[in-house]
Amino acid sequence: DYIDAYLLEQKQRTTEVNTTFTDEQLAGSVRDFFAAGTETTSLTLRWALLYLMHHPEIKQKLQTEIDTVLGGDKPTMEIKDRLPMVDAFLLEVQRLGNILPLNLPHTTKEDFWYQGYLFPKNAIMFFMIDSVLSDPAIFPEPLKFNPERFIDADGQFGGEQKDKMIPFSTGRRMCPGEPLAKMELYLFLTRLLQRFDVEPEDPKRLPSLEGTLGITNMPETFNVRLIKR
């Protein structure tokens, strides 16, 4: 669909001087979508599996919610709002899994001063997502895995802490894939927990929750048992 829309737009701009709708630009955007769209969601799901193994009581809550609302029906976007615990769990996974803690690099287009510091033109800057997601002033007990922090007084997905979550960054360059990523995470997790129990290979030796920091924050390789329900 994206390529179709792009090619149509390109056709309408054939007479435009210096158009950015070039074949090279199209190849670059498609490559970006693959790079930015596959590793991110799969990495988040790997963190989700780890937290499910570490918190069987939360897994149980999620399965009860899913069974009560869906029974055996397929999850759809229409009923998503009726699964607040699923949303809260995924957001807490995004907070502690924190897959892009350093964000992506940005460059200053011109010199500017901020709080007495000069940021020269062409400086490479990282707006650290981690400085927000692990801030105890925003998220009390930030190291504690606690999806309920995103459940409001009415038992719905909401509350102040939810509004402070920025795993997709903020501003004009924030992730354009946010709606797609959220849809994928919700559909995948809900269907998985509806069909399978997620168990560690050895309950006495749970896989580590320590991440390895590169461009992304990646969990160590681990095994998981998926048992048909």
Ligand code: HEM
């Ligand atoms: C859990 C999943 C994802 C997370 C946490 C995530 C997070 C991010 C972050 C933090 C940025 C940098 C924003 C900035 O520079 O301020 C970004 C950029 C981007 N993301 Fe995502 N992303 C996810 C999934 C996706 C998906 C599914 C797609 C598309 C299929 C996507 C496409 C992009 C693109 C194209 C950019 C670059 C935008 C630009 O530079 O203007 N992302 N993402």
